[in-house]
Amino acid sequence: MKVLVINSGSSSLKYQLYDMRDESVLAKGLVERIGMDSSILNHKPTGGQEVTEVKEILEHNTAIRKVLSMLIDPEHGVIKSIDEIQAVGHRVVHGGESFKASALVDDPAKTEIRRLFDLAPLHNPAAMMGITATEINMPGVPQVVAFDTAFHQAMPEKAYLYAIPKVLYNKYKVRRYGAHGTSHEYVSQVAAEFLGQAIEDLKIITCHIGNGGSLTAVQGGHSIDTSMGMTPLEGLMMGTRSGDLDPAIVPFVMNKEELTVNEVNSMLNKHSGLLAISGISSDMREITDGMANGDANCILAFEMYEYRLRKYIGSYAAAMNGVDVIVFTAGIGENSVVVREKVCENLTYLGVEIDDALNAIRSGEPRLISTNQSKVKVLVVPTNEELVIARDTYRIVSEMK
């Protein structure tokens, strides 16, 4: 079975086409700047020539159409006909309390994803656009949705409730949901397998740090706490998101600066984090380059980022009364030698000891970066959210038949 996996953002669409016989990736790509003046389609057929096209792509429907025509293109394509794609899997960030696992897309599922727009205004509408665009362009092909929140549905009440009037939970389901669950679950399982230990016996802290970032305390294979909240704004300092802050700052700033709800949301989600403190970039590569050149704002942005990340690791060690394994993953976790080094340098009280030579190795494979003496095993595990979505899609669609 060939499965197309789609990760729709508000102005982007990432895709990967899998052949599930051997889980190989036939092609992958990205459409960026959807709805803007010049959209970019970048397509990589496995073993073939990468292509980039700049064209006007005003909405997700057009983006999917372009992706499908690229997949069957005589020169750059990897399949002969769209009919070869037997299922489509979508990443959906918010599944609320309704979705504890991946699900087939049907009318009730779509209604529920729409109902959750309120809780994830930046994420769920984009996913819905991807689902609708797929329906239009590939009528009759079964679709599956995989939720970032599903893995975290196991959290106990004490971890997911906020200390605010209970009526807000009862009426609006205001609570912690977390995100990146597909990644936290995957890397914790790979870590246990890599170490040859049963996940049931392990206390693992997974650090998914990319442009967005979150930490999860995984105990016995279950998420018992995670740093993102009702929305993906809470927790760590991120590329453009503030992460934790005193909630009283929000009304204070709204009042002083006469900001609307949309404006303050945009400030905290798009104009904060590394970008706000460095003044130059949301990208960790540029922050560390700036730091190497002595840029004081980049140095501060890095220090704040690392300090806050380290405090979360400490708090999850406290939540689990210990930690056996720390896993780094996603864009920063997989690639930034210096972030891993600086975070671990100040975790010696937990028994963490990094091997500098192992930490410096670059590889796309799961790997150990701690010393033999280290009480806590520290691993880098490349995440693969798309593969998990492809596997769930394949399983759910196969069970239909």
Ligand SMILES: Nc1ncnc2c1ncn2[C@@H]1O[C@H](COP(=O)(O)OP(=O)(O)O)[C@@H](O)[C@H]1O
């Ligand atoms: N070589 C690198 N060194 C340091 N940071 C990197 C490197 N490559 C990527 N990154 C960081 O990873 C981020 C992207 O991570 P990713 O997990 O792909 O994010 P997302 O899924 O949110 O798009 C970039 O914004 C950048 O900060």
Ligand SMILES: CC(=O)OP(=O)(O)O
């Ligand atoms: C939920 C979220 O923050 O996703 P991403 O890291 O892909 O932006």
Ligand SMILES: [Mg+2]
């Ligand atoms: Mg991501």
